[in-house]
Amino acid sequence: xxxxxxxxxxxxxxxxxxxxxxQRLRIRPAGKRTSRSRGEHLSGKGGTSTExxxxxxxSPGDDTRFVDWNIFARLHRPYLKQFHKEEERHxxxxxxxxxxxxxxxxxxxxxxxxxxxxxxxxxNNERVSAYTSHQAGGAPDRMPPCRxxxxxxxxxxxIESVEGRGxxxxxxxxxxxxxxxxxxxxxxxxxxxxxxxxxKRSFNMLFAAGLEPMGIQILSPQEIEPDVTSDLRxxxxxxxxxxxxxxxxxxxxxxxxxxxxLENDLALLCRRRQGRFLPxxxxxxxxxxxxxxxxxxxxxx
Amino acid sequence: MNWGGFQALSHLWLLSLLAPLALFYFLKLKRPRAEIPSxxxxxxxxQDHRVNSPFQKxxxxxxxxxxxxxxxxxxxxxxxxxxxxxxxxQRRLPVLVDCSASMDALxxxxxxxxxxxxxxRVREMIDGLASDQELCLISFDNTPRKLTGFTNDKRLLRxxxxxxxxxxxxxDLEEALRLVQALGRSEPFDEVLLFSDGNFPPRVNFDLSxxxxxxxxxxxxxxxxxxxxxxxxxxxxxWDVFVQIEGSADAEGNASVExxxxxxxxxxxxxxxxxxxxxxxxxxxxxxxxxxxxxxxTPDGFDSLAADNMAYLDLxxxxxxxxxxxxxxxxxxxxxxGIRGIQSFPQETSDEASGAFxxxxxxxxxxxxxxxxxxxxxxxxxPELERFVELGTNGSSVVDWRRDAPVLQHVQLADLMVLxxxxxxxxxxxxxxxxxxxEALIYGQRGPLLVRKQDSDGVRFALLFHTDxxxxxxxxxxxxxxxxxxxxxxxxxxxxxxxxxxxGVLPPLTLAPGGRYQIQTPEQTTEPVTADDHGIVSGVxxxxxxxxxxxxxxxxxxxxxxxxxxxxxxxxxxVAQIEFNEQxxxxxxxxxxxxxxxxxxxxxxxxxxxxxxxxxxxxxKPGGWK
Numbered sequence: 001x002x003x004x005x006x007x008x009x010x011x012x013x014x015x016x017x018x019x020x021x022x023q024r025l026r027i028r029p030a031g032k033r034t035s036r037s038r039g040e041h042l043s044g045k046g047g048t049s050t051e052x053x054x055x056x057x058x059s060p061g062d063d064t065r066f067v068d069w070n071i072f073a074r075l076h077r078p079y080l081k082q083f084h085k086e087e088e089r090h091x092x093x094x095x096x097x098x099x100x101x102x103x104x105x106x107x108x109x110x111x112x113x114x115x116x117x118x119x120x121x122x123x124n125n126e127r128v129s130a131y132t133s134h135q136a137g138g139a140p141d142r143m144p145p146c147r148x149x150x151x152x153x154x155x156x157x158x159i160e161s162v163e164g165r166g167x168x169x170x171x172x173x174x175x176x177x178x179x180x181x182x183x184x185x186x187x188x189x190x191x192x193x194x195x196x197x198x199x200k201r202s203f204n205m206l207f208a209a210g211l212e213p214m215g216i217q218i219l220s221p222q223e224i225e226p227d228v229t230s231d232l233r234x235x236x237x238x239x240x241x242x243x244x245x246x247x248x249x250x251x252x253x254x255x256x257x258x259x260x261x262l263e264n265d266l267a268l269l270c271r272r273r274q275g276r277f278l279p280x281x282x283x284x285x286x287x288x289x290x291x292x293x294x295x296x297x298x299x300x301x
Numbered sequence: 302m303n304w305g306g307f308q309a310l311s312h313l314w315l316l317s318l319l320a321p322l323a324l325f326y327f328l329k330l331k332r333p334r335a336e337i338p339s340x341x342x343x344x345x346x347x348q349d350h351r352v353n354s355p356f357q358k359x360x361x362x363x364x365x366x367x368x369x370x371x372x373x374x375x376x377x378x379x380x381x382x383x384x385x386x387x388x389x390x391q392r393r394l395p396v397l398v399d400c401s402a403s404m405d406a407l408x409x410x411x412x413x414x415x416x417x418x419x420x421x422r423v424r425e426m427i428d429g430l431a432s433d434q435e436l437c438l439i440s441f442d443n444t445p446r447k448l449t450g451f452t453n454d455k456r457l458l459r460x461x462x463x464x465x466x467x468x469x470x471x472x473d474l475e476e477a478l479r480l481v482q483a484l485g486r487s488e489p490f491d492e493v494l495l496f497s498d499g500n501f502p503p504r505v506n507f508d509l510s511x512x513x514x515x516x517x518x519x520x521x522x523x524x525x526x527x528x529x530x531x532x533x534x535x536x537x538x539x540w541d542v543f544v545q546i547e548g549s550a551d552a553e554g555n556a557s558v559e560x561x562x563x564x565x566x567x568x569x570x571x572x573x574x575x576x577x578x579x580x581x582x583x584x585x586x587x588x589x590x591x592x593x594x595x596x597x598x599t600p601d602g603f604d605s606l607a608a609d610n611m612a613y614l615d616l617x618x619x620x621x622x623x624x625x626x627x628x629x630x631x632x633x634x635x636x637x638x639g640i641r642g643i644q645s646f647p648q649e650t651s652d653e654a655s656g657a658f659x660x661x662x663x664x665x666x667x668x669x670x671x672x673x674x675x676x677x678x679x680x681x682x683x684p685e686l687e688r689f690v691e692l693g694t695n696g697s698s699v700v701d702w703r704r705d706a707p708v709l710q711h712v713q714l715a716d717l718m719v720l721x722x723x724x725x726x727x728x729x730x731x732x733x734x735x736x737x738x739x740e741a742l743i744y745g746q747r748g749p750l751l752v753r754k755q756d757s758d759g760v761r762f763a764l765l766f767h768t769d770x771x772x773x774x775x776x777x778x779x780x781x782x783x784x785x786x787x788x789x790x791x792x793x794x795x796x797x798x799x800x801x802x803x804x805g806v807l808p809p810l811t812l813a814p815g816g817r818y819q820i821q822t823p824e825q826t827t828e829p830v831t832a833d834d835h836g837i838v839s840g841v842x843x844x845x846x847x848x849x850x851x852x853x854x855x856x857x858x859x860x861x862x863x864x865x866x867x868x869x870x871x872x873x874x875x876v877a878q879i880e881f882n883e884q885x886x887x888x889x890x891x892x893x894x895x896x897x898x899x900x901x902x903x904x905x906x907x908x909x910x911x912x913x914x915x916x917x918x919x920x921x922k923p924g925g926w927k
Contacts, residue, residue, distance in 0.1 A: 068520045100338035169734065194339035223338060231364065233332040235342040243340050243347065244332055246363060 005284055011156035013115040013301035018287060022116055024122045027091060028301040029186045029212050030274045053082045090145065090185030091121035092211060093130040094177055097141075100192055102164035104220030106282040109289070110190040111159050113216060116290050117188045118155045120300060121145045122148060127183060128156055133173030140176050145183070167238035173195030174206060184210030193217045193266055203269045213275035214299065215266055216289075219259075220282045226255060302849035305900075307700050308381035310430050315376040322372055326365045367915035374908035377901075381432065385899040393451050393490040396423055397438040400465050400498035401472035402804075402870040404443075406521030406605040415518045416467050419496040420498075422516070426494075427458045429899055437484065441477035442468040442844070443805060451488050468844035469608040469804040469865040474501045474879070482510060499875025499889070509881040517875060517889035521551035525574055525600045526609025526871035527864065531800035534588060534791075538619050540799070542584040544596055544612075548574050549605075549873040556600040560584050563590050591618035595862060608846045611869045613802050613862025615793045622787065624660040625671055630679065631917070633776040634663050642796075643787065654861065660790035662783075664767060674759030676792035680721070680767025689729040689766060690748055693722035697745040697766070706742045708753070708762060708785045712741060712778040719772075723765035724748040739763075757809075757839070759793050762786065802863045804846050809839040810861065816853065823847025 007016055014022070058067060058078035067110050068081045094115045101107040114130065128151065130143040143158040170191050171210040177187075187206050193199065193215065206213050228251070234243045245251065263279050270277040276299060280289050326821060337343070343810065404416040413421075423438070430436060435451035438461045455924035474497075481493050492512040499517045529545035544558060553576040560568040572580045586594065594614040604610065608646035621644040626633045637643050646654035658673040664680040684691050699714045723729075724747030731741060734749065738756065739748035745766075754761045773779050802808055814836040819827040823845050832838045843849055843863040851859040865871075878888045 033824075103338045106338070114812040192338060196341060201723055221339065223342075231332045233334045234340060234343055235334055235336045237336050237338050239340075241340055242334070243343050245343060245347065251346065255342060258342050258345050 006051070011115065012153070013112040013156060013159055014119070014286070018112075018116070019119060021291065022119045022122055025120055025295075025300045027089075027117060027120050027126075027186060028298055029089075029214070029277060044143075055079045056082060067130055088183070089119060089121075089126045090181075090183035090211070091128045092177065092181060092185065092187040093118055093128065093159075094140075094173065094187060094189045094191070095130065095132045095159070096168075096170055096173070096189070096191030096193075097132040097134055097162050097164050098166050098168050098170075099164055100194055101218070103237065104222060104282050106192060106218045106220055107162070107164045109218050109280070109282050109284070109286060110216075111162055112286045113218075113289060114188065114190050115156060115159045116286070117214075118159070119152065122146070122151050122155060126185070128155060129181065130155065131173070131177045131180075132162045133168035133170065133176070135168055138166070138168070140168070140173055143181060169195045169197040171195055171199050171202040174202035178209050181209065185212070186214050187211040188214045188216065190216045190218065192219055192223070193262065194223075199266070199269060203270070203273055203275075205296065207273040207275075208278050213270045213273055213277075215270050215275065215277045217263065217266060217277070217279040218282050219279065224281055226252065228252065302901075305382060305384045308383060308433070308506075309723075310380050312376065312379040312381075313808070316373075316374055316381055319369060320375075322368055323365065325632065326362075326368060363756045364915065364918060367911055367918065371908055371911045371915060374904050374911060378904035378908065379901075382430065382900040383429065384900060389617065392433060393435050393437070393488060394424070395439060395451075395484060395490060395493045397493060397495045397497070397499075398423060398438065398440045398443075398462075398465055399472050399474075399495075400440045400442050400467050401500060402467065402469040402519075402608050402865050402867065402872050403438060403472075403498055403500035403521070403606065405467040405469075405608060406524060406873055407578060408519060408521055408605070410522075410603045412522070414467070415498045415521055416465065418518050419926045420462055423462055423496060424459065425461065427455050430455060430458075437488075438462060438465075439477060439480060440465045441472060441474070441480075443470045443473045443476070445473075447479040447480065447482040447484070463865045466844075467608075469846040469870075471870055472497070472501045475507050478507045478509070478513075479504070482507075485511065497875075498873070499877065500870060500873060501876065501879075502869075502882045503876040503878065507881050508883070509885050509887070513879075513887045515879060515887050515889045517877065520875060521549075521604035521873050522603055524605045524609070524871060524873050525552050525556055526606060527556070527596055527598050527612040528579070528609070528866060528868040528871050530594075530596055530612040530614050530866060532594070532614055532616055532799040534587070534619075534797055538588050540586040540588045540616055542586050542594060542596075542614065544570060544582050544584065546574055546580040546582075547868055547871055548576075549871070550577065552576065553767060554600060554602045556598055558582065559599070560598045561595040561597065562584075564585060564595075564926075583795060586616065588616065588637075592616050593860065606871070606873065607782075608804075609865045609867075611846055611862075612864035612866055613848075614799055615861065616799050616804065620796070622660060622790060622796060623656075623657045623658045623792065624662065624787070624790070625654055625668065625673065626662045627665060627668060630662060630664060632718050632768065632779065633783060635677075636780040637787070639780060639783055640787055641693065659794040659796075660787065663787065664769075666911070673762075673790075674793040675760070675786070677762040677786055679764045680769070681767060682723070683761075683763050686734075686739065686752070686763065686765075689726055689734050689737065690723050691726050692718040692722055692765065693747070694720070696720050697722040697747060697750065699750065700744045700746055702743040703741075704753075706753070708782070708789055709742060709751075710781075710785055712782045712785065713776070714773075714778065717772055717776070717836065719750065719766045720770035721744065721766035722747060723750060723872050725795065760789060762789075776848045801866055802845050802861060803866050804863045807841040807849055808859055809837050809861060810841070810859065812836050812838055812851065812858065819852040821850040821852055823849070 009016060010019060058080050061082050066081050069077050071079045095110055097107060101110060107140065110139045118128045118130060125147060127145045127147050129145040131140045133140045146154055170193060203213050228245060231246045234245055267277040278293060320756055337556060376780055398419050400416055405414050407414055430453050432453060435453050436458055437451045438458060440446050440448055447483045449457055492514055494516060496512045496516050525546060525548040527544060528547040532540040532542045535541050553574055555571065555573050558570050558572055559566055568584045570582055574580050594616060596612045598610040621642050623644050623646065624637060625646045626637065634645060637645055658671055660675045661668055661671045661673040662677040669676055669678055682692055697719045699717045702709055702714050734741060735810040739752040739754045741752050743751035752763050768774055788797060812832045814832055814834050818830050820830055820841050821827050830838050830841060846864045849861050849863060850857045878886050880886050
């Protein structure tokens with residue numbers, strides 16, 4: 001009897017079974033943002049694909065090759081046949097790899113999530129580029145745009161090499177990203193969104209660049225339900241700044257109030273720019289996030 | 302209305318320690334460091350105005366709050382606050398605690414004694430004693446005892462209070478008040494506190510010079526007890542033992558009375574005591590030998606006082622009365638012949654007369670040196686009376702006589718002719734005679750004809766005229782007079798009547814002259830005593846009812862029982878109002894004496910709890926941010 005040998009893992013980020021399931025899924029953005037270059041996504045505008053879309057009145061100067069002569073013969077008026085235009089979508093992955101993401105497996109969840117979006121993009125013949133932010137002021141690590149199944153390995157290698165370090169603020173990372181990016185599509189931002197910077201400006205810039213923001217906020221359980229039971233001196237892992245806090249129920253209630261407020265603000269920022277936002281806990285398995293939460297909320301289909 | 306106060310308000314300066322406390326807190330506060338991903342949210346939280354309100358800021362420093370609380374409690378305790386209990390406080394207060402027999406009575410079955418209740422209330426006073434107050438503890442039964450001087454040393458006062466024990470003797474309030482009055486001369490005070498059940502005479506012969514706060518204790522339960530026990534020798538030679546049982550005002554019911562002779566039960570009887578009535582009974586005991594009787598009362602119901610349920614009586618053995626009468630006093634010897642149980646010396650056939658006698662009757666002064674408890678001198682002036690009385694020859698007659706004197710009972714002396722004339726010496730009178738300890742029983746025209754002196758050595762009668770030179774031997778009253786003297790001798794010898802031994806002081810004990818002994822009390826404590834030259838041990842204290850053993854080198858030589866036989870103590874009656882001289886009356890206090898309640902122990906306990914809370918809070922493992 002012939003023994004079946006297990007298929008080797010393609011990457012440490014995602015299991016083969018997850019990859020198999022991802023092959024059947026694709027990113028489903030809220031809006032239709034595509035690049036002019038030809039791709040597999042139907043554009044809202046008329047195009048030259050073989051798929052019929054609609055009729056419109058003939059205007060002088062229109063290409064007469066698209067006049068429907070059969071209708072002209074019946075109605076004695078020229079009508080122009082329109083076809084769907086298939087354009088290319090750009091999937092930009094931005095992984096917050098600052099030191100704050102090293103806590104309680106936040107980066108360990110961010111990396112496979114970003115990889116999953118990259119896989120879905122590559123397998124659906126979209127252009128995928130990836131960025132990671134580390135040091136404030138420094139240029140982000142970058143994986144140039146690539147396309148096709150052949151780029152999977154490049155994507156995996158890039159994401160696998162990401163390490164948590166530095167104090168790069170997310171808003172600054174977005175600005176740096178846009179300096180190198182061109183093309184419309186979606187920008188999947190995987191971060192804890194804990195930044196002192198102005199995210200509104202960064203999201204506006206993303207929107208203006210034709211990128212639909214898809215924010216995934218990963219917080220650790222301790223950040224979601226902090227257990228402060230005595231006098232503590234909190235130290236910021238990125239800036240090493242300190243803050244003295246004392247345990248009290250009121251303080252924790254206020255913390256929850258502010259955390260919920262931050263979530264709401266982020267969701268509003270994304271929604272107003274036709275984007276999406278999802279807060280998850282770093283304790284949540286990646287499969288649960290991908291195939292349960294994201295799918296149920298319509299991020300992927 | 303005054304609710305309370307502070308005894309050491311000056312200690313409020315300790316509040317100034319708040320400043321260094323806060324200073325050290327902020328200087329020394331060391332918070333554990335916890336690295337977190339980002340301070341973004343926390344900084345926003347701490348910048349919230351709700352967090353930055355003064356109260357919230359204070360709440361954040363819970364440790365400081367606890368320390369301040371701890372200091373406040375300690376300072377408050379140091380000021381020694383108290384809750385006012387009584388109307389006011391006395392700087393010096395003598396406290397009289399009655400510890401007589403009735404104070405041992407219980408209020409109910411399994412309850413507490415009156416003394417325990419008094420001690421509890423005095424202990425409350427001691428606990429609430431202010432630093433500027435002083436108490437002086439005095440216990441009293443039939444004698445007062447000053448247990449402490451004026452002091453505010455609580456330990457000393459508590460120790461002294463613990464030493465107070467009930468003595469099975471009646472109380473003497475007068476003596477106690479005199480002691481207190483004497484104390485007031487050196488250390489003045491305005492008020493005296495008296496804790497008692499009120500079981501003392503309502504009239505006290507005392508000039509009250511201070512305010513007496515009479516704290517009468519609640520009455521005890523019903524009580525039955527033996528209030529009398531005596532024996533008289535019957536004509537048959539046996540003893541008639543009389544027992545009387547009485548009870549307190551609310552006591553009634555059945556009881557059994559059992560008589561033990563030398564430890565063996567010889568008689569028992571059931572009695573029923575009605576409320577307010579006494580029950581008397583008589584037992585017959587053979588008098589052929591000396592014996593020790595014990596009467597045991599066992600009430601069927603609850604009996605609040607146990608000390609009066611036992612009484613003891615020592616019966617002497619039966620023997621003839623040894624009487625010395627010289628042969629020259631023929632009339633006396635002849636009168637003695639008609640009395641049974643008399644052994645006269647010298648006998649008719651012999652002149653020998655040696656040893657101790659019970660009665661000496663003689664007209665020779667040298668015979669008065671013979672050992673006897675009862676002596677009758679006839680026809681001469683005893684040497685100690687020669688200063689007061691001289692003997693004349695002008696004759697005399699009886700002017701009057703003490704008809705109530707036992708020795709003159711049924712003796713008619715009217716028209717008695719006396720040839721001798723005893724008369725007072727110049728400048729002397731009956732008062733001088735009384736000062737010498739003599740009591741005139743028969744009064745002649747110029748002086749006494751018969752005198753009597755009684756002391757610890759016995760009783761001495763002196764007929765200051767010779768009966769042979771009077772008409773007395775020819776009268777019917779003469780043999781009666783001799784019989785009365787014999788009866789007095791019998792009583793002195795203990796052959797006619799025996800009385801129960803009471804608590805307080807044991808009866809004189811006849812032991813070996815000069816012997817050293819130990820008296821073992823019912824509580825098994827021992828006290829050394831030494832017999833005098835006559836072998837008499839007297840004045841032995843017997844504060845508790847029970848058997849007292851005389852030990853010689855650890856061997857019991859004799860046992861003497863002493864029991865409470867005071868009807869007043871058995872009755873447990875308490876007076877609600879004490880009457881003093883000049884019709885000054887003191888009623889029992891209408892309210893229970895309340896003491897100031899010191900708050901500092903409570904504050905210290907709270908401070909301890911706060912300190913424990915602070916310690917727990919300080920030591921607990923810092924949580925969060927694993």
